[in-house]
Amino acid sequence: MNYSEAVSFLDSYVNYEKLPDYRWTQAAFRLDRMFRMLELLGDPHTKYPLVHVAGTKGKGSTCAFAASVLQEHGLKAGLYLSPHVRDLRERISIDGSWIEKEDFAQLMGELRPAIEQVEKEMIPTTYFEILTALAMMHFAREKADVAVFEVGIGGRLDATNVVTPVVSVITSIGFDHTDKLGDTLGEIAGEKCGIVKPGVPVVSAPQVPEASETIERICAQRGSPLRVITDSGEYEVSKLGIEGIHQRVNAACAMGALEELEKAGLVKLDSAKVAGGLAKAFLSARFQVVPGEPCYLLDGAHNEDSLKALVDSLRERADLVGRKKVALVGLASDKDLRACLAVLNEVVDEFIFTRTSNPRAAAPEELLKILTEFGAGPARAVEDIGAAHRMGLEAAGSGGLVIVTGSFYLAGDIASIIMNDAEATG
DSSP states (O other): OOHHHHHHHHHTSOOTTTOSOOOOOTTTSOHHHHHHHHHHTTOGGGSSOEEEEEOSSSHHHHHHHHHHHHHHTTOOEEEEOSSOSSOGGGGEEETTEEOOHHHHHHHHHHHHHHHHHHHHHSSOOOHHHHHHHHHHHHHHHTTOSEEEEEOSSSSTTOTTTTOOOSEEEEOOOOSOSHHHHOSSHHHHHHHHGGGOOTTOOEEEOOOOHHHHHHHHHHHHHTTOOEEEOOSSOTTOOSOOSSOSTTHHHHHHHHHHHHHHHHHTTSOOOOHHHHHHHHHHOOOTTSSEEEOSSSEEEEOOOOSHHHHHHHHHHHHHOHHHHTSOEEEEEOOBTTSOHHHHHHHHTTTOSEEEEOOOSSTTBOOHHHHHHHHHTTTOSOEEEOSOHHHHHHHHHHHHOTTOEEEEESOHHHHHHHHHHHHHHHHHTO
């Protein structure tokens, strides 16, 4: 099996990230499938210590900060993230290097018999389960010193929730996937706290009372020591590699987790190496500024809370504030579209709506209709992403800013266009 064949095999399985609608039930999301598949593979997820991270926003950044600091301390740090922006292999990396295509293909070939055996015994596995198992195999094969795993969705029924980590992390909780995780922040927090294991310490970002009460109750029930970090800069450093004012909280969550690893004797934290690791952390499409005239701001923010963080961060960037701001926006239809657009409308001068490659994408005309009800400035709806991109460049002008947001799919598509254009012009 080569890499192309491995990806085709993976793509043949149901991918809930791309389904427009599905039921979030124990029947469909069954951890017994993961446990059985991993048992057939020799339980690779038990071969190294782990950090397990759930939450509504900031999960990926928290994971990236933690892995970068571990790497700076000389540890071989595995990192499992979702979704990817441009390349599937972004999701699985060690010390910042994506899994090689040859390794991906080889591991998929070894994984396939276990998948087929599980299918004989139970219902078929899923895209995310297979990818998660492959990441666990890769980290074991490469003898990672520590691995950092980001939860896909929720926590309780997520495929990553087969691990028993050294520390569990709950980042900021907000409203997202309410049709699956619950209509209240307490219910959503309960799903996220599904990753809390008996006796395993938990680090939490500051939460609204409804969410914090749920976290405190579940941690107490399971005998899991809880530490709530503050956002007052208790790990203040001169530079964070991932920009945005909200990243200070994510970096603090990462450091809280790393201090638990230190208590467990897995790392001896050094202040200079901590600062270096936090400064070197990188994650695509998280307030990612691409210089140029106009310049781009790529951000995968896709719900009201994450878009508020984007807007607040933008207001802090003096070099961007004075530019004409043209937003190239694609949103999924299951989001609170009105709330998302209201947030962006606070800072955007002109909107161009397009349809992302996500099957759950909202129609550009629907987004345009909602925006017009605000009495907002100029706006257009364009189905084709390439055409929308060209319109965005023209509208922003040489001194402007093109904000690409609403979807990691859109951020990835535009990043590809930017890279291809750069290669074409030499």
